[in-house]
Amino acid sequence: MAVTLAPGTAAAPGRPRPVTRRGPRRATPGRIVAWTYLGIVVLVTLFPFYWILRTALSNNYKLATHPSSPLPVGFTWGAFERALGIASTAQAQAQGGSGASLDIPLYLRNSLIYASVQTVLIVLFSAAAAYAFSRLHWRGRNLVFGVLISALMVPGVFTLLPNFVFVKDVGLNNTFAGLILPGGLFQAFTLFFLRQFMLGLSNEIEEAAIIDGAGPLRIFLRVVLPMSSAPIATVSLLMFVNAWNDYMWPLLVTNSPATEPLTLALGVFKQSSPQAAPDWAGLMAAALIAALPMLLLFIAFGRRIVNSIGFSGIK
Amino acid sequence: MVVTSQDNHTTAVTPPSGAVAATAAPSRRTTGSRRSRFAQRTAPTRSRAARRMDLPFALLLILPAVAGFAIFYAYPTFRGVYLSFTDFHVLTPPTWTGLANFRELVHDGVFWHSLGVTAYFVVLSVVFGTLISLVTAVVLHRVTRSTTLRGVILLPFLISNVIAALVWQWMLDPELGIVDIALKHLTGHSIMFLGSGGWAIPSLAAISVWKWMGYYALLIFAGLQTIPPTIYEAGRVDGASEVQMFRRLTVPLLRPILAMVVVLTVINAFQVFDIVAVTTEGGPANASNVLQEYIYRKAFRQFDFGYAATMSLALFALLVAVTFTQLRLSRANESDLS
Incomplete structure (x- = not known):
């Protein structure tokens, strides 16, 4: 109600005032409070990341002597060496490692295969289907689309157990196929997102291509796909992050080092380390290595990721 | 199958069958006036024909998504409902237990x-x-x-x-x-x-x-x-x-x-x-x-x-x-x- 009132009253006398106000707004108490608040938010957001680094560069035994030191305690690369399996067992135990090894390179490879193959598949198949649901005309198109999109309603929780049983029944547990396929063929969000974009493409270029003799396949590959490169990149990033961070599905379908992704290995590693004194330095080093690809992605595509969040939600 | 039907269709519309849509954007600019003439003449018949051609290709494109939906969303949803009425310990087949x-x-x-x-x-x-x-x-x-x-x-x-x-x-x-x-x-x-x-x-x-x-x-x-x-x-x-x-x-x-x-x-x-x-x-x-x-x-x-x-x-x-x-x-x- 206040909203409908405001523009009307604003029309006549209001012009000069915002202009005069704008000058001194630089350092009003309100702005100071706002920036202080943002400072705290940023601090709370970033501090754990710093603490990962600080702990990972510490000697695990000496951590206990200076638990609140802001700098690494007894600086050493030992934790990274343990996490990467370079250190010998004796070396590891001397620095407070459990001696249990975590074969990070192997799990890193598994995570890479899982996340990248799934991303490529889901984006490819979603883009193909999105094209069929947006640019091609065929009977039943909207009905089929509506049925597929209904998958948005079913929470992941509910399909997890039956999917696990199915994957196990067809013998795909502990394989990359079992890990990748459930999320690699169809996800309602990617399909919906790409279709929305493709619906908005103008007809002209497509018509020009038709005049030039291109069939639907060529139009898809040479016109619509290139024109959709921005949303495709966005969706690829989001899917890659999701798959990289996935925990529960890998937990259900894999239990062999040959296929376990890094997130899972980290969780299990933590649980298997002795309850009394976990190797926090080693764990943090491993966590940092696991998070590194995401941090690199973030540095490379930060702006795109930030902007994509807005439009992933608002549609 | 899709390829042939599409080829028939393209040859019917434009003579230079080699011309590809690869450079769609430039060609739009250069052939602007020609295009509009063409479009007007061929649009209605073409679109109806194209619609018929679209169906098999569309089905092919949506096949992976539909398969994924059927296998990993629809089927487990119904199976989940079914399993909740059973006694099931993975190794032996589920037995119906009603509302137990x-x-x-x-x-x-x-x-x-x-x-x-x-x-x-x-x-x-x-x-x-x-x-x-x-x-x-x-x-x-x-x-x-x-x-x-x-x-x-x-x-x-x-x-x-x-x-x-x-x-x-x-x-x-x-x-x-x-x-x-x-x-x-x-x-x-x-x-x-x-x-x-x-x-x-x-x-x-x-x-x-x-x-x-x-x-x-x-x-x-x-x-x-x-x-x-x-x-x-x-x-x-x-x-x-x-x-x-x-x-x-x-x-x-x-x-x-x-x-x-x-x-x-x-x-x-x-x-x-x-x-x-x-x-x-x-x-x-x-x-x-x-x-x-x-x-x-x-x-x-x-x-x-x-x-x-x-x-x-x-x-x-x-x-x-x-x-x-x-x-x-x-x-x-x-x-x-x-």
């Missing part, structure tokens, strides 16, 4: 306790998550356009729940954790964050808020950008304070986005699992035994899949009910922005 699982559910104290624990977690993470994201988004929107700052806030969203859980568990460690040390320093008291019955759920909710706050703040931020700045100028002209403008302008205009954020947080919070599985594993003494954790343990520790499916079904029903109620109450699809 549901009867067990009603009398299962642990289930109701889990439901309560989950609800507690949901309330905490939704209330604080939404509030902090909202305030952060509004403050960001009012004082800066910096993408970098928004990026920094989004950082926890990019790392996995497992890592978030690990680092917080380390920071909340009752002996060596920095948070605990700071707390002891400031108040003289120490808190067993994840290790005590009373603090386990609030601690987990805090970790979850830390992880997701930036994401929801950016969703809200995007919503704020759709509000025309003239409205705030008008408000300022009318002498409204920042707080008044927040309550009277921002919140009402933001209602659809806020409703969506709340629905998303609720749905996510009800399905919390990763953080719990890594840190407390439901303990101490079931104090953080959220539904997903309980379902997971029933299925994969006790191999009682039938009963686990029943609980999943209950959770599913609960989510649907909560979502619909929320959308109803929040009038999500109406904004005062018109």
